[in-house]
Amino acid sequence: MNGNFSFIEYSYPAGLLEVMTEKLQRLGFTWCTKHRTHPMSLWIQNRCIMLLRESDKNHGISGIGYVEPSANINKLPVQFDPLTDMFAMQTNDGFNHYFVSENEIEYTGSIGFNFEPVEQVVQQDSGFEYFSGLLTPEKYYNDYYHIGYENGKQVDNYSSLITKNKRFHLLVRQGDTNARPCLVIDTADIFATTAFLTWQGFETKTFNTDRSKLDLSDKLSYRVAAYDCVAYGTNKSYTIENFFVEPLPNVDVIIRQRKNTLSVGEQSIRQYYE
Numbered sequence: 001m002n003g004n005f006s007f008i009e010y011s012y013p014a015g016l017l018e019v020m021t022e023k024l025q026r027l028g029f030t031w032c033t034k035h036r037t038h039p040m041s042l043w044i045q046n047r048c049i050m051l052l053r054e055s056d057k058n059h060g061i062s063g064i065g066y067v068e069p070s071a072n073i074n075k076l077p078v079q080f081d082p083l084t085d086m087f088a089m090q091t092n093d094g095f096n097h098y099f100v101s102e103n104e105i106e107y108t109g110s111i112g113f114n115f116e117p118v119e120q121v122v123q124q125d126s127g128f129e130y131f132s133g134l135l136t137p138e139k140y141y142n143d144y145y146h147i148g149y150e151n152g153k154q155v156d157n158y159s160s161l162i163t164k165n166k167r168f169h170l171l172v173r174q175g176d177t178n179a180r181p182c183l184v185i186d187t188a189d190i191f192a193t194t195a196f197l198t199w200q201g202f203e204t205k206t207f208n209t210d211r212s213k214l215d216l217s218d219k220l221s222y223r224v225a226a227y228d229c230v231a232y233g234t235n236k237s238y239t240i241e242n243f244f245v246e247p248l249p250n251v252d253v254i255i256r257q258r259k260n261t262l263s264v265g266e267q268s269i270r271q272y273y274e
Helices: 017-026 102-108 138-147 190-199 218-226 266-273
Strands: 005-012 030-035 040-045 048-054 060-068 079-081 086-090 096-101 115-117 128-137 149-151 158-163 169-173 182-187 230-233 238-248 251-259
Touching: 005 017, 005 096, 005 128, 017 030, 017 048, 017 238, 048 060, 048 128, 128 251, 182 190, 190 238, 190 251, 218 230, 230 266, 238 266, 251 266
Parallel strands: 005 048, 060 096, 128 169, 182 251
Antiparallel strands: 005 060, 030 040, 030 115, 040 048, 079 086, 086 096, 128 182, 149 158, 158 169, 230 238, 238 251
């Protein structure tokens, strides 16, 4: 398996579609398609794709989607899900892994025949480029080996897994099965994205960053401190991050801008949660 990450599934309880629509639009997502018969839709911002669906369980991040060759999908213990037009594999806790064949994407240009386009009202882009990681409870850890994830760095209370194409990274909280998931989103300009999300009223943490303690250029250090972001590394290799508390119900978000570095480190997570 290649583990070619494609999208995130988010489930919400009945009656909250209006709330979810408002929040996603404020985050800069555009509603692109809807399911013909079920309260399910696709929301997109650049390469960030979210499958939004109504559900009576697992509210929050409830699944991950992948694009794979048909031959690879056939090797997995999956069943065809006629509702989504995708092959699906569900964990004992109800977390979904969806698989779309490369041939279907090439033929239809979408993830399924059950979805139809909507009249788009394009939202102002917040600067999200792509989903690059997920901080997840340990209870899902073993499932990822079957779908193309490889071991990454193991540090203290966290284990890491990464797809073979280095596109998507998982940090698994060891011994913690009930913590709120955290979605990692890359941006080309963390300062503009921080300003946009703050302007939209989303809650961030206060770090009181001291630029004199940063090992970055004076100009970059000044901007990190001015926007109260968190930064690790040097001019040659760094990650600059900010943390937003539940911009979607039951999901925190880390936005980051990086250079020659791969994953969110345990040092960052400790600062956000401990």
